[in-house]
Amino acid sequence: MIPGISHRKRFSDLSEQEVVALAISSEEDDARIYRSYAELLRSEFPASASVFEGMAAEEDGHRRALVDVHTRRFGETIPLIRREHVAGFYARRPVWLVENLGLDRIRDEARQMESDAQRFYETAAKTSTDAATRVLLGDLAAAEAGHEKRAGDLVTENVNTDVDALEKDAAHRQFVLTWVQPGLAGLMDGSVSTLAPIFATAFATQDTWTTFLVGSAASIGAGISMGFTEAASDDGQISGRGSPIKRGISSGVMTTLGGMGHALPYLITDFWTATLIAFAVVFIELWAIAWIQNRYMQTPFFRAAFQVVLGGALVLAAGMIIGSG
Incomplete structure (x- = not known):
């Protein structure tokens, strides 16, 4: 490997099957992160914990929909591709780096997670050649945008914040x-x-x-x-x-x-x-x-x-x- 040159794939070089597989693994990771946040917050902030549980359940639903699309188009075997395999793909901070920084930081992390996911699905939808897949990816982008607002509501729940x-x-x-x-x-x-x-x-x-x-x-x-x-x-x-x-x-x-x-x-x-x-x-x-x-x-x-x-x-x-x- 040449020093300074990344060995990871660029997003533009991924096949459509790899894009769908990447979306599946990302949804799995995000669901686990949200459940970890819920567990961290459950004793002191039960309402926020419930919101994160709900967001994790929705990510599970997104994953199942993506698996169905992959099965229909490419078969049962899903390629192993994760965020760290793609150059420039958004990274998630380990939960243990966030857990000691308080509720506001966890809320901000959740909002950033959904913003990243929305951007990914919007980009992926533009590259899809299958109409049904493109519709699903567009729907998921809209769902993640709704999640971002939901996560943003957590940030403003106890803080007076205006649009500006x-x-x-x-x-x-x-x-x-x-x-x-x-x-x-x-x-x-x-x-x-x-x-x-x-x-x-x-x-x-x-x-x-x-x-x-x-x-x-x-x-x-x-x-x-x-x-x-x-x-x-x-x-x-x-x-x-x-x-x-x-x-x-x-x-x-x-x-x-x-x-x-x-x-x-x-x-x-x-x-x-x-x-x-x-x-x-x-x-x-x-x-x-x-x-x-x-x-x-x-x-x-x-x-x-x-x-x-x-x-x-x-x-x-x-x-x-x-x-x-």
Whole structure:
């Protein structure tokens, strides 16, 4: 397998039988997730638990209808194809990552699940060549849209929310998916992965111009690689993460900026002045990443700080030790 190239199938390359099989496995997974949510909420929020039980039962009905379609058109043997086999297909967070974050987070997860499923069925219906299958997929898209409203009602059950707030919430989610997530991944990669070559070169040569050239090459090269990898890994058709070009730009630019931040100080001719400023820039970068993770990705701040700052410090130390050897 070529590094950076996904071994998963693109949705557009799936046969119609594989699309139906993927829908069946997705309905099975969603029903199990909803029942898990119901079990988690049953003691404290019995009304919400009942809603999730009902949604799970409806997903079972969708699965049976899809199995009937598959049997009629393709026979009894259903190919094994799951979400993780398809590039860009929406993923579900494990229940244990959600269960400790409260009722609001579970409600939001359910609403996102139904939005993802609706988008999938709308896309799948357009590709179907069989009229009855196309009608079923369209009906399922409408049903998932009804589920999304139902899940949204759970969110607003105890919170005063108007239409404008819901629209802003949807826009915020899309902004995070399209710009923040790939940009944050790029910033982390650029800031951390370039520490070792830049500071190894700096301490090995103590030549600021050479260090700047190596840092620039590492940062720009990493930015190009990350940008193309992000754009090629997911076309956004199913995942809803938005334009691959926008995500590639976000990832590539932030990767380059992350590396250039501590390469630029080496334009200063005095080695120790440049190095001290670069240390300060690295410190600011790592804490900024931790703040962004906390602000947009809902990662607890101290956990994010521990992961990013400790990881960056280890890479920085590795570069300095290697360069001084």
